[in-house]
Every structure is written in C-alpha cells, then in structure tokens.
Amino acid sequence: MNSLRRIFAILQKEIRQLSRDRLTFGMIIGIPMIQIMLFGFAINTDVRHLRAAVADESNTELSRTLTADVQATQVIDVITRVQTAPELEILLRDGDIDVGIYIPPDFARRLQQRDRSAAQLLVDGSDPVILGAARQLTNMTLRYDTDAPQQPRAALFDIRNHFNPERRSAVNVVPALMGVILTMTMVLFTAVAIVRERERGNLELLINTPVKTVELMIGKIVPYIFIGLIQVTLIVLLGMLVFRVPIEGALSNVYLGALALIAANLSLGLLISTLAQSQFQAMQMTFFFFLPSILLSGFMFPFAGMPKAAQYIAEVLPLTHFVRIIRGVMLRGADLVHMLPDLRALFIFTAVTLTLAVLRFHKRLD
Amino acid sequence: MSNDVAIRTHNLTRRFGKLVAVDRVNLTVPRAHIYGFLGPNGSGKSTTIRMLCGLLKPSDGEAEVLGLKIPREAETLKRKIGYMTQRFSLYEDLSVIENLDFIAEVYSLTRAKRHERIAQQLELFDLKELVKQRAGTMSGGQKQRLALAAATLHEPELLFLDEPTSAVDPQSRRDFWEFLFQLANHGTTILVSTHYMDEAERCHALAILDRGTIVADGAPKTLEANINAHVIEVENADMHAARAILLRVPHVLSVTQLGVRLRVLVDRSIDDATGLIQRELRTANHHVDAHHARPSLEDVFVAATQLRTREHAV
Numbered sequence: 001m002n003s004l005r006r007i008f009a010i011l012q013k014e015i016r017q018l019s020r021d022r023l024t025f026g027m028i029i030g031i032p033m034i035q036i037m038l039f040g041f042a043i044n045t046d047v048r049h050l051r052a053a054v055a056d057e058s059n060t061e062l063s064r065t066l067t068a069d070v071q072a073t074q075v076i077d078v079i080t081r082v083q084t085a086p087e088l089e090i091l092l093r094d095g096d097i098d099v100g101i102y103i104p105p106d107f108a109r110r111l112q113q114r115d116r117s118a119a120q121l122l123v124d125g126s127d128p129v130i131l132g133a134a135r136q137l138t139n140m141t142l143r144y145d146t147d148a149p150q151q152p153r154a155a156l157f158d159i160r161n162h163f164n165p166e167r168r169s170a171v172n173v174v175p176a177l178m179g180v181i182l183t184m185t186m187v188l189f190t191a192v193a194i195v196r197e198r199e200r201g202n203l204e205l206l207i208n209t210p211v212k213t214v215e216l217m218i219g220k221i222v223p224y225i226f227i228g229l230i231q232v233t234l235i236v237l238l239g240m241l242v243f244r245v246p247i248e249g250a251l252s253n254v255y256l257g258a259l260a261l262i263a264a265n266l267s268l269g270l271l272i273s274t275l276a277q278s279q280f281q282a283m284q285m286t287f288f289f290f291l292p293s294i295l296l297s298g299f300m301f302p303f304a305g306m307p308k309a310a311q312y313i314a315e316v317l318p319l320t321h322f323v324r325i326i327r328g329v330m331l332r333g334a335d336l337v338h339m340l341p342d343l344r345a346l347f348i349f350t351a352v353t354l355t356l357a358v359l360r361f362h363k364r365l366d
Numbered sequence: 367m368s369n370d371v372a373i374r375t376h377n378l379t380r381r382f383g384k385l386v387a388v389d390r391v392n393l394t395v396p397r398a399h400i401y402g403f404l405g406p407n408g409s410g411k412s413t414t415i416r417m418l419c420g421l422l423k424p425s426d427g428e429a430e431v432l433g434l435k436i437p438r439e440a441e442t443l444k445r446k447i448g449y450m451t452q453r454f455s456l457y458e459d460l461s462v463i464e465n466l467d468f469i470a471e472v473y474s475l476t477r478a479k480r481h482e483r484i485a486q487q488l489e490l491f492d493l494k495e496l497v498k499q500r501a502g503t504m505s506g507g508q509k510q511r512l513a514l515a516a517a518t519l520h521e522p523e524l525l526f527l528d529e530p531t532s533a534v535d536p537q538s539r540r541d542f543w544e545f546l547f548q549l550a551n552h553g554t555t556i557l558v559s560t561h562y563m564d565e566a567e568r569c570h571a572l573a574i575l576d577r578g579t580i581v582a583d584g585a586p587k588t589l590e591a592n593i594n595a596h597v598i599e600v601e602n603a604d605m606h607a608a609r610a611i612l613l614r615v616p617h618v619l620s621v622t623q624l625g626v627r628l629r630v631l632v633d634r635s636i637d638d639a640t641g642l643i644q645r646e647l648r649t650a651n652h653h654v655d656a657h658h659a660r661p662s663l664e665d666v667f668v669a670a671t672q673l674r675t676r677e678h679a680v
Contacts (some may be wrong), residue, residue, distance in 0.1 A: 012468075016464060200458070204451050205451060205455035219442065
C-alpha cells in the first residue's frame with residue numbers, strides 16, 4: 001500500500017517536471033510530427049522520370065515499340081535521341097542522363113534468336129536507387145525477349161504488386177517510422193530522466209528515503225509508457241490523414257505491438273542510465289544504439305539484402321522485430337498471433353535489459 | 367546499547383581499493399546532542415556519514431544506529447533518520463509545497479499528519495511566503511531552510527547533515543544553527559560535518575577527523591583544555607623573518623599570522639615554550655614579546671593534524 005503511494009508520488013512528480021520541461025515536452029510532440037512529415041514526403045524509393053537518351057541503330061517498327069513501351073512505364077523520360085552508343089556514354093558521364101538505351105542494328109534478329117540480350121541499358125550506377133530502378137527495366141526487356149515477337153506487349157506490365165498497389169513509399173515508411181521514433185525518444189527520455197536525477201543530486205536524497213529501487217524505476221517509467229502511446233496515436237493519425245496509410249489489421253494489435261517495443265526501449269533506457277555518468281553520455285550511448293537500429297532494422301534497406309553478419313546484429317535490435325510486426329499488422333492485415341517469434345524476441349530483449357538494469361542499479365548505491 | 371546513545375561504532379572502516387577512507391573509527395554519540403565532524407576535505411566525514419545511513423557498506427567494524435545494526439537493518443533505519451546532502455538535492459523545477467508534498471508521500475505520512483507537519487514546517491522555517499515559488503529560483507539561505515524542512519518533515523530521531531552551510535551567507539548560517547538547537551531541544555540527535563571552526567565550537571561534542579582517523583574528540587571546551595601543544599603569541603616582531611626562523615625550530619608545530627601577532631604552536635613535551643621561542647629569536651637578533659595564550663578550537667585542530675603528519679613523516 002505504502003509502496004503504491006510512493007510509486008504514485010514519483011509518478012506525479014515526474015509528470016509535473018515533464019510538463020515544465022518545455023524542451024522534452026516539445027520533443028514528445030515535435031519529433032513524431034517532423035520526422036513523419038520529412039520521411040513521409042522526402043523518402044521516395046519509388047523512382048520515376050529518370051532522364052534517358054536512346055540510340056536506336058536498328059530503327060525498325062519493333063525498336064520504336066520498345067522505346068515507346070519503356071517510356072510508358074514512366075520510370076524514364078526520353079529527353080534526347082542520339083546516333084551511336086559512344087554518344088550515350090558521353091551523356092552519361094557528363095551527368096546529362098541517368099539511363100541510356102542502346103538498340104543495336106540487328107535488334108530484330110537478336111530478339112528472334114534469343115541467344116543474347118536484344119538491347120542494352122547503360123546506367124549511372126553511382127546511385128543505388130537508380131540502379132534498382134534500371135534493373136526493373138531489365139526485367140521488362142527480358143520478358144519482351146522471351147515473348148513471341150508478334151505479341152510484344154503481352155504480359156509486359158503484368159507485375160502484380162500486393163499490399164501497396166500504388167507503390168507509394170509512405171505506405172512502407174510510416175509504419176516503420178513509428179518504430180524509429182519510439183526507439184529514439186523512449187530510450188533517450190528514460191536514460192536522461194534518471195541520469196539527470198543523479199546529476200542534480202536528487203538521487204542521493206531519494207536513496208536515503210524509504211523509496212525502493214523498483215518503486216523508483218516504475219514511477220519513472222510509467223509516464224513514458226503513456227507518452228509512447230500518445231506518440232503512437234499521433235503517428236497513426238498523421239499516417240492515416242496525411243499519407244492515407246491503411247491499417248489492414250486490428251488497431252489494438254498496432255498498440256500491443258507498439259507497447260512491446262516501448263517496453264524494450266524503456267528497459268534499455270534504464271540500463272543506459274545505470275551506465276552513463278552524465279546526460280551527455282546518456283545521449284551518446286542512445287545514438288550509438290540508434291544508428292544501427294535505423295540502418296539495419298529493415299527500415300531503410302531491405303533486410304534480405306544485408307550480409308549475414310549484419311543480419312545477426314539486426315536480429316538483436318528491437319526495431320528489426322517491430323518493423324516486421326508493424327508492417328505485417330498495418331499493411332498485410334496479419335494478426336499478432338502470426339508474429340509470435342518477433343514478439344518473443346522483444347520480450348526476451350526487455351527481460352534481459354531490465355534484469356541487467358536492476359542489478360546495476362543496486363550496485364550503484366554501494 | 368543504552369537508550370541514551372544514538373550512534374555507536376566500533377572500528378568502523380571503509381576502503382576504496384587501496385585507499386583507506388575511514389580507518390577504525392570509534393564513535394559514541396549521545397541522544398539529543400549536536401555532534402560535529404570537523405575535518406578538511408577528504409578526511410572521511412562524508413564516507414562515515416554514508417556508512418551510518420546505510421548507503422555504503424563498511425569494509426570492517428560495526429555500527430549501531432538508533433539501536434539498529436547497520437547495514438543489515440538499514441531499511442528500517444531510513445524511516446527514522448533525516449539526511450541533508452552537501453548540495454541542494456530537492457527538485458529545483460518543483461515549488462516549495464510540491465517538494466514538501468513529495469517528501470511527505472515518500473515517507474507515507476497520513477493525510478492529516480501531512481497537512482499538520484507541512485504547515486508547521488512552513489511556519490518554523492519561514493517559508494510561508496514562498497509556498498508557490500520554484501525551488502530553483504530561491505536564494506541559498508532559502509533553499510537551505512527548505513532542505514532542512516524537508517529533511518525533518520517526518521520527524522526523524524536522528525538527523526545527518528553533510529556540510530550543510532557551505533553555500534550560504536553568515537546570517538543564514540546563524541539562523542540555521544538556531545533551528546538545529548531547537549531540534550536538539552526537542553530530542554533530535556544531530557550529526558553535522560563542517561569545516562568551519564565557529565560551527566564546530568557550537569556543537570555539544572565533536573570529533574576531529576584527519577585522513578580517515580579520529581585524532582581528537584570531546585566537548586569543545588574539553589578539547590581546548592586538553593590540547594597537546596603550547597599556544598604562544600609573539601608580538602613586536604618582524605613577522606616575515608620571525609616566521610621563517612620559527613618554522614625551522616624542530617618542536618614548533620605551526621606558525622600562523624593573526625594581524626600583528628604570530629600564533630605559534632609548540633610541542634607539549636617542551637617545558638618552557640615561551641623561553642624556547644624567545645631564545646631562538648634572540649640568537650637571530652629579534653627581540654620579541656612572547657606569552658601563553660588561551661587555545662582555540664582551531665589550535666586544537668591544527669595541533670592534532672600536525673602532530674599526526676609529523677609522526678607519519680618520521
């Protein structure tokens with residue numbers, strides 16, 4: 001009973017302090033708003049309108065059809081036509097075009113013989129995203145190649161895109177961004193909240209009172225759980241209203257998944273707070289953790305494309321599992337029951353870091 | 367343990383690695399006394415206080431505080447003691463009343479008790495006008511009154527004060543000591559560490575600490591009477607030259623200039639200390655007036671720490 005009162009006293013104090021700390025308060029609302037707008041609008045891996053040039057040495061009806069088809073994908077805009085392949089290379093080198101299309105004189109014969117590719121794509125490979133987009137075109141040419149020349153357009157655009165038919169990046173980015181924002185703010189807030197208490201000498205006073213370690217931790221953590229849920233709500237609302245991100249699964253599953261990530265991040269924040277001597281150190285440690293989270297979790301780059309070692313590291317990071325869970329729930333309409341391995345990973349992470357934090361916190365007093 | 371002893375330790379020791387911060391300290395602090403710890407920085411005052419609160423485990427020795435074995439019964443002890451840290455450790459972004467409310471909740475005072483005690487403390491420590499003010503915006507003296515009000519809100523039997531007056535002006539310090547005497551009159555035992563001589567003099571009893579050891583203890587008057595040195599005042603001298611000469615004399619423990627006089631501490635084993643000083647100075651052609659003076663607590667402190675330094679050097 002007294003224990004509950006003490007927890008409540010710490011909780012109330014924490015909320016009072018938070019409401020007076022304009023910077024932190026601004027971060028609670030500001031970080032989700034700014035990040036979601038920035039990432040939602042700016043990250044667009046769906047590349048269109050690459051500048052292209054065509055050197056058509058074949059100049060047949062078939063080759064003109066090919067050019068028109070490629071143009072119709074909207075991936076490229078043919079901005080100029082040249083005579084020879086070397087001219088394409090010059091344009092490419094000078095950065096005037098992103099893609100060059102070379103159609104050799106024997107284009108029609110090559111198409112029929114199918115022993116080698118009929119046409120050539122010259123790509124500015126210095127930007128991986130452009131390279132990826134070009135690869136998409138290559139696929140198309142291959143289909144062209146293997147199809148009967150009389151029906152060149154058959155099955156050409158038959159790419160069925162599930163779950164994000166319009167291929168809008170925001171749909172992929174926003175759910176995962178929820179995890180990125182929670183990882184950044186939750187870890188940082190808890191770590192700093194406790195280190196600040198130590199830095200200002202409050203902890204020396206508190207440990208002389210009947211307050212117990214566990215009570216102090218609970219009292220400090222609970223407000224941040226609510227703050228995390230507020231952020232989730234904000235992101236879901238913005239995602240739905242601004243970016244028309246669908247929520248195929250149950251909304252309750254979105255919140256439950258988010259809670260699992262919040263728990264993992266808060267316990268990591270606690271652990272950091274027992275290691276850091278100053279608020280600055282706490283911030284450094286947070287970013288040491290945040291960077292691999294953002295890069296390896298599958299938020300920025302596809303998980304499958306990473307080397308094995310990076311994948312192993314990624315499996316340890318809570319964000320990796322959350323990205324899988326939330327994309328499943330929000331975009332594919334999956335139930336949490338189907339996400340058990342990832343949920344379990346989050347729980348294990350929470351249990352381990354929390355145990356370490358409690359153990360370390362005890363040592364501190366001595 | 368008899369009921370009129372608040373703290374008793376036996377060979378209390380704390381080591382940090384190779385450093386012995388507190389070395390076999392034996393203490394007996396009677397109830398309702400103001401007991402002082404006098405010593406320079408790093409003499410083990412804070413470490414001893416922390417061990418007595420149960421914050422640090424002693425490496426060796428025993429301590430009994432308010433009849434409780436420390437550190438085993440430290441959790442029970444925490445309800446009975448108050449602790450005021452060296453630096454202000456309440457929440458600067460909370461107001462006076464919010465800070466006191468928080469402390470009251472932490473100690474689980476009943477609602478009625480909480481209202482009563484907070485009203486009393488606001489009155490006693492002259493904080494009524496400041497109730498809504500954030501602690502961070504208050505002056506050093508005001509903060510300190512708030513800290514003491516918070517530390518005594520739950521009416522502790524024993525109060526630990528770790529250099530409580532290091533950040534306040536002289537008037538606030540005097541007021542502060544008035545509060546301490548009031549508390550002691552009501553039966554609270556107070557253990558206070560300080561490096562101010564005038565504060566040490568006001569304690570009922572004190573222990574002088576030097577590098578982790580108690581080098582002298584007792585009531586201030588007793589300590590002054592039992593000083594293990596002669597206190598000689600030298601007048602009419604060329605201060606600078608005389609000081610240089612006296613510092614080379616083997617039995618002289620310390621020479622301090624006080625305005626136009628030199629205050630010289632001489633080893634107690636010397637019979638005729640004034641004679642010794644006059645002889646030493648006369649050979650250097652200085653004719654001075656030397657006479658015995660009444661020892662002050664500062665003399666006691668210097669003599670106790672100096673003698674130990676010499677023993678170490680030998």
